[in-house]
Amino acid sequence: MSLVRQDIEVLEDSPIVEVWRMGYGDPSVIGMFAGEPDVPTPDFICEAAADALKAGKTFYTPNRGIAPMRDAISAYLKSIYHVDIPEHRIALTPSGMSAVMLIAQATVKPGDNVVAITPSWPNIMRAMQICGAEAREVAMTPGNAGWSLDMDKVFASCDENTKVIYLASPGNPTGWMITPEEAERLLAFAREKGIAILSDEVYHRLVYDRPIAFSFLNIAKPNDPVFVVNSFSKAWAMTGWRLGWIVYPEGLKDSFEKLIQFNTSGAPEFLQHGAIAALSKGEEFTKFFTARCGEGRKLVNDRLARMPRVHNIPNEGSFYAMFSVDGVDDTLTFCKRAVVEAKIGMAPGISFGKGSERYIRLCYAKSQEMLTEAMDRLEAFVATYKE
Numbered sequence: 605m606s607l608v609r610q611d612i613e614v615l616e617d618s619p620i621v622e623v624w625r626m627g628y629g630d631p632s633v634i635g636m637f638a639g640e641p642d643v644p645t646p647d648f649i650c651e652a653a654a655d656a657l658k659a660g661k662t663f664y665t666p667n668r669g670i671a672p673m674r675d676a677i678s679a680y681l682k683s684i685y686h687v688d689i690p691e692h693r694i695a696l697t698p699s700g701m702s703a704v705m706l707i708a709q710a711t712v713k714p715g716d717n718v719v720a721i722t723p724s725w726p727n728i729m730r731a732m733q734i735c736g737a738e739a740r741e742v743a744m745t746p747g748n749a750g751w752s753l754d755m756d757k758v759f760a761s762c763d764e765n766t767k768v769i770y771l772a773s774p775g776n777p778t779g780w781m782i783t784p785e786e787a788e789r790l791l792a793f794a795r796e797k798g799i800a801i802l803s804d805e806v807y808h809r810l811v812y813d814r815p816i817a818f819s820f821l822n823i824a825k826p827n828d829p830v831f832v833v834n835s836f837s838k839a840w841a842m843t844g845w846r847l848g849w850i851v852y853p854e855g856l857k858d859s860f861e862k863l864i865q866f867n868t869s870g871a872p873e874f875l876q877h878g879a880i881a882a883l884s885k886g887e888e889f890t891k892f893f894t895a896r897c898g899e900g901r902k903l904v905n906d907r908l909a910r911m912p913r914v915h916n917i918p919n920e921g922s923f924y925a926m927f928s929v930d931g932v933d934d935t936l937t938f939c940k941r942a943v944v945e946a947k948i949g950m951a952p953g954i955s956f957g958k959g960s961e962r963y964i965r966l967c968y969a970k971s972q973e974m975l976t977e978a979m980d981r982l983e984a985f986v987a988t989y990k991e
Contacts, residue, residue, distance in 0.1 A: 615733065618726050619955040623939045627949040634970075634978045637939070637949040639776060639924070640843045641897075641969035645878075646889045649840065653878030661873040667864040668857075669696030669849075673876040677849050680883040684808075685821050692857045693826070695864060696879075698871045700806055700835030700848035705731045706863050707831050707850065711800050712737035712767045719761045720770040721753060722957030723778055723926070728770050728804070729957065737767070743959030744780060746926075750918040751780040759793055769794065772804035774817050774921025777956050777965040781811070781920050784818055791823060791830070800829040806848075807922040809839035809890050812898045817921055826854040838923075839890050840882040847871055847879050893969075897923045900968035900975050907979040913986055923969040926953070928962050929986055935964050938989065946985035948978050 606613060620637060627633035668674060674691035681689045697703040704727065712718060714736030720729055722741045729739035742758050744751040758769065769790065773782040782790075794801050803820045811817045824830040835848040852860060864870060904925050908916040913930040932938050935952035942948050953963035968975060 611736075612734065615730060618730075619936050619939075620726070620951045622936070623943060623949065623952060626940060627943045627947075630947075633943060633947045633949050634974055634981070635949040636966040636968070636970065636978060637951045638843075639838070639922075639967055639969075641841050641893070641923075642971060642974060643841050643893070643896075645840070645842050645845070646886070648885055648889075649842065649878045649882050652881035653874050656874040656877035661877060663873065665870045665873045665876070667861050667870045668694070669871065670873055670876055673880055676880045676883045681821060681851070684816055685819055687821050689821065689851055693851055693854060695850045695852070695860045696871055696876065697848045697850060697864070698868045699846040700804075700833055700837060701727055701731075702846075702868060703833045703835075703848045703850045704728055704802070704804075705734075706860065706867065707768075707800075707802055707833070707852075708732050708735045708737070709863055709867075710856070710859060715765060716767045717763070717765050718768040718770060719758060719766055720957065721758065721772075723751075723775070723953070723960035723963070724770070724772055724957055725776045725804070726955050726957065728772075728802075732768070732770075740766075741958040743957070744778065746917045746959070746963075748918070750920055751775070751778045753780070753782070753786065755786060755789055758790070762793075762797060762799060766797070766799050768800045768802050770802045770804070772806070774807040774811060776804075776807065776922050777924045777926050777951070777953075777960065777963075778917070779919025779922045779924060779926075781817055784823070787818065787820060788823060791820070791828065794829050798829065800831060803830065803832045805832055806835045806838055808834065810894055810897055810923055811921040812894070812901065813920070821851065829853060836879050836882055839893065840886050841889075841893060842879075842882065845875055845878065847875060897969050899972060900970055901925075903972060903975050904966070904968045904979065907983070911983050911986060917963070924965050924967055926960070926963045926965050928953075929964070929989070932964075932989070932991060933962060934991060935962060937991070939964060941989070942982075942985055946981045948981050948985070
């Protein structure tokens, strides 16, 4: 008899990780499978954490983060969205993934379902499944102008057991962004039905035609059923720090205090001082990093557009390209062979749910030199590839 629940034993591993494991640690592989830049965390962030470590900031912390950390998040949200989010509606979390799991634990139970707009990061649906909920996917449609969402399909997928609607804007892997009009319509539906919205806004700074992406914080009232998740990983090049945050509705502070207490009990204080520095002093770096990703975006889009057999879907935000290759239906095998034969790491579309099975994702948050070499290798690989 197994000591582990059967539904956990059969939980599918992420195909992204499956491919990543093949290339991790091999210096000859150009790794574009993970959502990670090739630049380390800026010195001013590292120094703030190191100074805190040297100062003995190594003790237990409040579950939702130290007060200066919560205040820094509140001030940052005020500076970019011009909204007042009090610190009691904010929780620092040990990673954005932890934030998602906490929300799943807070909102769903066996017999419930979650409607997810796909293609999307697969970990969201796995978190809901671990908590016993059914994941229902609503696929967006790719086109010459990017990805589009049929909101009526989202509504039709909901029933009396739907507890959460999940979306990422800007999206991973699509770069899709919800419009203010679509967001207003979705929020009105959620209010009427008593369904929570889980808005993944991790890529909020990685947009190329405006200063910042639209946020549900711009329209949600304090008591609205809206959870906004963010992370320090992307905009501040802090992937390995594993720090994120949640903004939750009014009145849920005690619930999240307890959930964090019984999951991780909070994040290390010295890391929080680095995160405070990121928010308070990181604007110059964030603008530089977004511009750098914009240059990578242009290079990759231009190269993909010239490759025979390749069809690239325009991306508005985040730092990914999504493309298909004529004659390629098995994207997992394609990506595995690319690691071995072409020494390039990419993520198979099968990872991201309905609507992306025939697509491949690559991360362009890399140097021009690295991306040029990667595109050269990809073009040569595609030219001779056969299933």
